[in-house]
Amino acid sequence: MRNDNQIKLKKKIHLSRTYRRLKVDRVSQNLYLFLWVIPFLIIFLYTYSIITFFLTDLAYFSLLPYLSMDEMGKVYSDFLPYFGGVYHLTLPDVVAPDNRFIAANMIFSLIIFLVCVSGRRSGHPLSIFVSMAVFIHMVSCIYFIFAPDYFPYTNSDYSELYIKQQVGIWLSFLSISGLITAFLGIGSIFRRIQTFIAIMLYSFSFGIIRYIVFLFILSKVSVLYMALMFFSFGPFFDFLYLVYIYGLYVEKVISVSESQEGKGVWEWS
Amino acid sequence: MGMIVLIFAFTMLLFFPLLGGYVAYKKNNSQTLVIKQDRSKNPRYFADAFIKLFEEKWINYDGSGKLKFSHEESIIEADKTALYKSKCDSVVYAEKIDFNPEPTGIQFYKEIYVKKNAYLRGVIQLRAIACLSNVLIGENTEIIRWADAQNELIVLDNCDLGISTTSGNELIIGINCLFRRLYAPVIYIGQKPEQKWSAYNTIDKKILYLVPKTETKRNLKYIDKFLINESGIAEFSVVSKRNVTVVENIIVQGSIRSHKGIRICDGVIVCGNLFAEGNIVLGKNVCVLGSIFTQGDIIVESRVMIGQKNKIVSIVARGRIEFSENSVVYGNVSCEGGGKISKWLE
């Protein structure tokens, strides 16, 4: 026989998706935000100099088989006031690409561009993305044809640019992933922390590997690709894994909230 | 070699989220949200659905004492039962007799279906009752989910009416009762069967035929004697950002919409609807011929009439509704925050 408590539960009418909402758990939201996200952010602000120090070391040793020790160095540049600067690797000076190499790039870019804008591919999101990337690359090619001496960056400049941008990405991602898991998440703090750590681990790994690969390309292939790498394979791609890992978290939230176990997460209207 | 590994790792990390998305796209079929195309508003849905289901199953009943609904339930045929256990965990079906369960103090944990009349004096708690005739629910009864009568449903004082209490004809509810949703062509609230009151019997019938005006005055705070014609009628609707007060004994031939609250003072008649974001207070002897809707609470003082005979209107609150005794509603009462009927204290 049922007890009275079981009957009491039936007093609720379980409404449809139209006006249901999730219960706010302010305690766990605040605990997570103030004891995890904000401390993490503060620690990062005071340690990004050290992080870039080690990152530069890592890049140095990874590039050592391809560049001599004399060609590389580690320097410190100012970045955010109060929190300090960043370390980055210095690399050999840029030699402007020769015209044949630029022309080959131009022709190749043009072919890709034509492929993207012709036939059924025209107007497809991927084609538009590639067209825009190719456009940036063509601008770069034209620049190097007409004004190679005025190109404002050395490889070392780019290295500095990259590190500053990467620290910007980490700061933004710490804030964005902290906010979305704190305020747009439900359920255990553990799962939120898991998501947060996964995003940041991915971000650190991706940022470091990309740095080494980009420096390698610039030093060993051509500086011509600098703009393409900066604009097309920069922060835009970082958002992809942020969205994906958050998606995995939301997927879990949906599974729980739609199960018998998760009925308690809902409130009505 | 090391750089090849790094370039490979970079490419993987670059495209892994897209790959994950693509795998999810290929692996899982799309989910079109299901819309219930045949869904229709039926205030007596609980009873109608239960009766339909019960009748379908009863045709094949084999007398075993079990009937399979969504899962198997035990059945008590009231026609063959004299006494009930104090905690009755079976669906009860009374086909040919009036249902008058003995002894007192029973708790019915499952639905009751009665084809004749039901007299539920002394029942402590019942889950739900559907009746094709009249129902009397005695004092201090708690209904967990719903109660419905095809004809007259009378609820005596101090009851909790659960989620929904409805009738096809007339609902009479005593004082100190709690409710969430009420529906009947006429609902006597805070009243007794032997002393039913409605302003409909005394109101000037001409007022019932006044068509609400759509001409709108904006941002009024008061509807008072300066805004009425010689017949005492304010011939307009009001849309206001402010709290709106209609002073005593005025007829408003229109609707009122406030972004805050509405106060209708004693003796006012409103021919249209009342809509507010804040609380709505209806004074004594007020008549509102249209519907009332608010995102806040509704407080109804004594001898108030909402709606009129042979028409259905609604009184809906996002918050609470508090009635005092001796009011009448023609139609539907619904509140998210719970409703209460209290004794009128001057």
Add this chain to the structure above:
Amino acid sequence: MGMVLAVLKGYFIFSIVIILIYAFRHFIFAYNRAFGRQRLFYNDIIASDMPTISILIPMHNEEKVLKFALESLLECDYDRDRMEIIPINDNSKDKTKEMLDEYHSRYHFIRPLHRDCSNRGKPAGLNDAMKTARGEIIIVFDADYRPAKNMLNQLALAFLDPEVGAVMGRVIPYNTDKNLLTRLLNLERSGGYQADQQARYNLRLIPQYGGTVGGFRKSLMLESGGFDTAVLAEDTELTFRLYINGWKVVYANSAECYEEVPETWAVRAKQVRRWSRGHNSVCFRYIIPTILTKNMYPREKIDGILLLLVYAMPFMLALALLDSLALFFLGEMNVWSGWFVLLFVGAYNTYGNFAPFYEISSALIIDGVKKDVLLLPLLTFNFYFYLWNVSLGFLDAMVDLVSRRKVKWDKTVRFTEESGQVV
């Protein structure tokens, strides 16, 4: 040169600020829908005195789908003495006319309006139909829609509130299983309606009338001269016309109706470009009146301005990307590299018709849609897709404004021949 650099840098900062404002706005919407108190719609009201309604269905060569819309409407539980259906046969070349006449012979309240004139298009058709409509309320459906039984009742109930000028229901795609595009559009719709529209209704901002699965007061439209046939986004125009004149638009999340979404990128591109062109022309016309009107609260004005500018954003973002490209080649990127990342926050405002990924996620949690949330990364390239097509629409609108050229109405291509297979 210094001046040019200052302008470029200024625009860069301006873009980032605007993008962050939109990101924050949508974060609020996502949070409000997921956790906030939901504002009650009128569907708990039961009333016998309902307004008279005229259901207008613009049609152009709809012989394959019109029966489904009409049969669904005939199933609706609205009092037939208080409703009429006016299918607007707009220069159809197929059997639409004959089929509608046949319906008329069977049901007196189905009164087709046959238009055979050069002035084609939805707004012109609606204007003509409104002149003959007998209902106080006009409800608009597309020919391939299949309204649920209680849909008319839910929409009409809103007009018991004397301040409501228009009501909008929720559209749900039914052809989601066709391809990746339809799957992604399903996500967009979820974010756009379940989260965005409902949050705006909750927060008493500006839920948008969407042109179909919605209704408005006929008198208001006729008094103000009907729809402007020179405007492609007649729905947005109506929304702002109402708000500026002191009326409200309400959103009925429970009034759900199936719709067909484009199945090819080409059709989607055309649709988005047309929306952008129409929306931006409304923006040019209404942004100043929105700021100046005394009939809107400050919160409504802010939301209204952001809503009006929403289709200008991708163009602004495109300029910001070109701006940053210029800064890069001018050697000025060093200072901005740390903030460059924030420019791409804008990319995530364009997710789902400008609903960012977290807003779509909130909607999917509420809708209880499993698995599809993992498709979110695939929306990434939509950023460039919208950036391009919406920018083209913005430029179209600019040219319209300057040249005062006449716009031509274009119907979105239909894909489902037998809508009856749906559900």
